[in-house]
Amino acid sequence: MKKSKYFLYTYIFLGIILLPIFFIGASVILWAFLRNRFDKIEIDKNQIYSRLGIININIQTIPLNKINNISVKANKIAKLLGFSTIEIQSSEVKTTTIHTFSNIIAKIFNLKTITVHTAKTFCKVKYPFINNADEIVNMIKSYK
Numbered sequence: 167m168k169k170s171k172y173f174l175y176t177y178i179f180l181g182i183i184l185l186p187i188f189f190i191g192a193s194v195i196l197w198a199f200l201r202n203r204f205d206k207i208e209i210d211k212n213q214i215y216s217r218l219g220i221i222n223i224n225i226q227t228i229p230l231n232k233i234n235n236i237s238v239k240a241n242k243i244a245k246l247l248g249f250s251t252i253e254i255q256s257s258e259v260k261t262t263t264i265h266t267f268s269n270i271i272a273k274i275f276n277l278k279t280i281t282v283h284t285a286k287t288f289c290k291v292k293y294p295f296i297n298n299a300d301e302i303v304n305m306i307k308s309y310k
Contacts, residue, residue, distance in 0.1 A: 207293055209302070211309050214254070216293065223264040226291060230309050232258040238299045250299040254291045254306075260284075 200220050208215045214228040233256050240250030261284045296302060 207296075209305055209309065214306065216291075218293075221266050223266060225262040225264070227260045228254060228256045228291060229258060230306065232256050233306065236303050236306060238303060240299075249295045249297050251292055251294045252296050252299050252302060254293075256289065256291065258285065259289050259291060 197220070204217070204220060206215075206217045211230070213230055214226075214233075216224075216226045216228075218224050218226075233254055235255040237253045237255075238250050239253060244250055263284075
């Protein structure tokens with residue numbers, strides 16, 4: 167007994183529909199893994215150094231003696247999952263932005279790479295999805 171051709175078409179149709187969903191899910195998981203791997207926030211006795219991002223990398227340096235206010239914010243779901251956002255108000259933040267894709271293209275065609283340096287006065291810097299935010303805030307306050 168031979169199966170109907172519509173039997174095969176059903177699986178082809180399901181495959182066409184489910185394949186993009188699989189790739190979207192895999193992309194989100196890969197993005198989360200890469201962000202977890204490459205994002206860094208370091209605190210020493212003089213400054214807070216952060217490197218955030220994959221495609222556009224933002225490197226920020228905040229001197230501890232220029233910090234005006236530190237706040238911790240978390241909604242109910244974040245509290246349940248155990249993470250929060252640290253918001254730092256500072257009178258000085260030095261930021262370097264590296265545009266990764268633009269720099270790759272620039273290297274291929276021997277062009278000048280793109281790096282943007284800025285220094286801002288009085289701004290807010292947010293660090294989301296931080297575990298043990300209260301410990302980090304206490305550490306920053308002890309170094310000040």
